Amino acid sequence: MIRLEHVSKYYPTRFGPKYVLKNLTFSVPDDRDVAILGVNGAGKSTLIRLLGGIDFPSHGKIHSDRFISWPLALASGFQNSMSGRENVRFVCRIHGIEKTKEIEEFVKEFSELGKSFELPVGSYSSGMKSKYSFAVSMGFDFDTYLLDEIMAVGDASFKRKCSKALADKRASANIILVSHNEGTIKEHCNAAILLAYGRAEFYESIDRALFRYQNL
Numbered sequence: 130m131i132r133l134e135h136v137s138k139y140y141p142t143r144f145g146p147k148y149v150l151k152n153l154t155f156s157v158p159d160d161r162d163v164a165i166l167g168v169n170g171a172g173k174s175t176l177i178r179l180l181g182g183i184d185f186p187s188h189g190k191i192h193s194d195r196f197i198s199w200p201l202a203l204a205s206g207f208q209n210s211m212s213g214r215e216n217v218r219f220v221c222r223i224h225g226i227e228k229t230k231e232i233e234e235f236v237k238e239f240s241e242l243g244k245s246f247e248l249p250v251g252s253y254s255s256g257m258k259s260k261y262s263f264a265v266s267m268g269f270d271f272d273t274y275l276l277d278e279i280m281a282v283g284d285a286s287f288k289r290k291c292s293k294a295l296a297d298k299r300a301s302a303n304i305i306l307v308s309h310n311e312g313t314i315k316e317h318c319n320a321a322i323l324l325a326y327g328r329a330e331f332y333e334s335i336d337r338a339l340f341r342y343q344n345l
């Protein structure tokens with residue numbers, strides 16, 4: 130289970146601290162695929178970053194016994210001076226995985242980078258980087274995958290490959306998804322967190338959450 134206790138997040142600005150999330154306390158049950166709903170600027174990406182451990186609460190704590198991904202296809206977390214292969218090794222080390230060879234070869238093949246896999250990530254085009262990043266996420270067996278608007282990357286055929294890989298992962302994993310698309314939310318989620326005015330409400334029913342969201 131993922132549990133937030135009194136989590137607040139503010140950003141320092143020239144006008145003083147700007148609170149985006151205020152004193153959030155809720156739990157995400159393990160068997161739920163959760164949509165994060167909210168208007169532009171409500172704090173959805175901020176919450177996803179906190180859940181993925183790539184940013185930290187200003188106050189409060191996030192407890193989790195789940196192996197949670199970073200937001201899928203996030204390309205900013207890699208060391209530009211290191212090659213694709215070296216970055217995979219680095220991520221493996223962070224997660225305490227010693228046998229990295231299999232994951233390295235999976236990422237090389239999935240990303241379709243060929244020889245570029247041995248070159249610095251900083252030399253990749255944005256398309257190459259997003260394919261690489263998606264491939265790295267698919268190289269690990271997370272319990273929960275975080276998706277911030279992006280569920281697939283690349284051209285049509287690569288997108289199909291992403292969708293298939295993600296669907297396979299979801300046989301034994303859950304997702305937490307940020308999307309403004311009602312169809313996507315209804316297709317993939319069975320619970321929701323609605324963010325409004327810095328507060329969060331957890332909904333067991335997607336329809337109720339969407340109804341409440343549309344009537345904000």
Ligand SMILES: Nc1ncnc2c1ncn2[C@@H]1O[C@H](COP(=O)(O)OP(=O)(O)OP(=O)(O)O)[C@@H](O)[C@H]1O
Pocket residue numbers: 140141142147149167168169170171172173174175176
């Ligand atoms: N690094 C930062 N410094 C200052 N303010 C920030 C920073 N990151 C985000 N914010 C502010 O926090 C608020 C929430 O941003 P966030 O990206 O989490 O919203 P969102 O709900 O994902 O929005 P959208 O639907 O538009 O993508 C916004 O007002 C944004 O300007």
